[in-house]
Amino acid sequence: MSSNSKVDDGTNIFPVPNHTLPYWRSDLHEIDSYRSTEQLPKECDILIIGAGLSGVSTAYHLLDDNPSPPSIILLEAREVCSGATGRNGGHLFAPHSYVDKVVREYGVDAARELMLFCKSQMFAMKSVVEKENLDCDAVLTRYFETCLTQSFAEEIKKHYDEQLKIGLDFIQDVDHVGPKHAEKLSGVKGAKGGTTTTALQLWPYKFVTQLLACLVKRTSINVQTHTRVLSVSNSDDGWNIVTTPRGSIRARKVVFASNGYTAGISPIFENKIVPIKLTCSHISVPKDTPSPPPHLSHTYGLNFDGPALRDYLIPRPDGGVICGGAKSTYMKGDKNTWFNNFDDSTLIEQARSHFETVMQDNFLGWENSGAAVDYLWTGIIGYTSDSWPHCGKIPRQENHFILAGYNGAGMPLIFLTAKGIARMIREDLPFEESGIPRIFKTTEERLKLDVDR
Numbered sequence: 001m002s003s004n005s006k007v008d009d010g011t012n013i014f015p016v017p018n019h020t021l022p023y024w025r026s027d028l029h030e031i032d033s034y035r036s037t038e039q040l041p042k043e044c045d046i047l048i049i050g051a052g053l054s055g056v057s058t059a060y061h062l063l064d065d066n067p068s069p070p071s072i073i074l075l076e077a078r079e080v081c082s083g084a085t086g087r088n089g090g091h092l093f094a095p096h097s098y099v100d101k102v103v104r105e106y107g108v109d110a111a112r113e114l115m116l117f118c119k120s121q122m123f124a125m126k127s128v129v130e131k132e133n134l135d136c137d138a139v140l141t142r143y144f145e146t147c148l149t150q151s152f153a154e155e156i157k158k159h160y161d162e163q164l165k166i167g168l169d170f171i172q173d174v175d176h177v178g179p180k181h182a183e184k185l186s187g188v189k190g191a192k193g194g195t196t197t198t199a200l201q202l203w204p205y206k207f208v209t210q211l212l213a214c215l216v217k218r219t220s221i222n223v224q225t226h227t228r229v230l231s232v233s234n235s236d237d238g239w240n241i242v243t244t245p246r247g248s249i250r251a252r253k254v255v256f257a258s259n260g261y262t263a264g265i266s267p268i269f270e271n272k273i274v275p276i277k278l279t280c281s282h283i284s285v286p287k288d289t290p291s292p293p294p295h296l297s298h299t300y301g302l303n304f305d306g307p308a309l310r311d312y313l314i315p316r317p318d319g320g321v322i323c324g325g326a327k328s329t330y331m332k333g334d335k336n337t338w339f340n341n342f343d344d345s346t347l348i349e350q351a352r353s354h355f356e357t358v359m360q361d362n363f364l365g366w367e368n369s370g371a372a373v374d375y376l377w378t379g380i381i382g383y384t385s386d387s388w389p390h391c392g393k394i395p396r397q398e399n400h401f402i403l404a405g406y407n408g409a410g411m412p413l414i415f416l417t418a419k420g421i422a423r424m425i426r427e428d429l430p431f432e433e434s435g436i437p438r439i440f441k442t443t444e445e446r447l448k449l450d451v452d453r
């Protein structure tokens, strides 16, 4: 028997207990700490590690509309959707500001493929919300990327013009807003320019838990929360042995949907998918405020000084706001606060004062609103050296599949990547026929690239 995993010596990467409380988890679903059976089953066709958007979407695509469904076990170290998916901005759009980099490094076809993929994701998620009746506040809207510096406004305009010139078809859905109207249209004080594009906002925890509840109701999926995978090894008879503190399971195939924690159970990803700690907040306005703020008509990006220091904001239908980012408050300080850090049980306190005034400082009419932070939390993303996730069959490992490492922007990538992984497994397809963008394929070559320390 050969082991592919690290022995747990206490320094290993894993989802820690007592995680900070995100707004999204303020209203828990009955499936949150669910176990289908008291004991772990002995074996299964497919074992999925991680019950975030990646793991649950993979299970969905493996089981939905499948007349001969495989036996599936879903193992989750903590509660359902307690990782990055339960802690993010609840927001997806096709991030066209990446396009120039993709064109430069991989060519125009790869850029077109990526952007159309991101775009179709929004409609695919909207469709499943409708098909499965998921009550998750899904709103199809427009994302307003605003630039607060002249230099970044000029850069955005230059990129937009280049993308028009290349003739990338997704650009039809992007609208450039010049300096003349940027502030008025966005409501963002001092906006020097920007772009708008189609976006979907939703309550990610409700999407994931309700989708999983549908599967539990109508399929034989076995869900086991509070069951951390310690190691995955191969036995001589071709099975994988998945070890947990509650016993071992034999699995024909294993799907690593463990995002920022993947290196803890698949050492091949050590320094290839690195955990990074981010922070996010929920801001609310007192009901009796004498100065109610205007309705926010979009979701927003606030580029204080280029995309590396961007805040993102999602107005909630109840008048609250989700705001994430605040990177300028902590990323230039002690790197251990966030880099190679998988501890989401503590806050990044430096961010609090930024979030406390972000609405008053940046939005017209919010100055006297009394808006204040009522939830502040942290979460762990998986960071890769080339900014793209690792997806597909893991090289050198028999029957191991992965979808992880989305670099803080997994929402527009995951649902259809999971569909592609499910197709690879269900139909025994090569990666190239899975529908997943080519640049996400995990390869020996990409596995040589370490994340810079």
Ligand SMILES: Cc1cc2nc3c(=O)[nH]c(=O)nc-3n(C[C@H](O)[C@H](O)[C@H](O)COP(=O)(O)OP(=O)(O)OC[C@H]3O[C@@H](n4cnc5c(N)ncnc54)[C@H](O)[C@@H]3O)c2cc1C
Pocket: 014, 015, 049, 050, 051, 052, 053, 054, 055, 075, 076, 077, 078, 079, 080, 081, 082, 083, 084, 085, 086, 087, 088, 089, 090, 091, 092, 227, 228, 229, 230, 257, 258, 259, 260, 261, 262, 264, 265, 278, 279, 280, 312, 324, 378, 379, 380, 381, 403, 404, 405, 406, 407, 408, 409, 410, 411, 412, 414
């Ligand atoms: C603060 C923050 C804000 C973000 N904002 C946005 C945003 O606005 N837009 C966007 O697109 N993306 C955003 N992201 C990124 C996005 O949340 C992620 O890309 C996405 O949720 C990843 O989903 P996942 O299912 O792959 O990972 P996760 O949701 O992290 O799920 C992985 C699961 O695997 C489990 N697990 C890991 N190891 C083990 C193990 N050994 N045994 C058992 N279970 C294990 C974990 O407990 C976890 O539940 C943000 C992330 C953070 C942290």
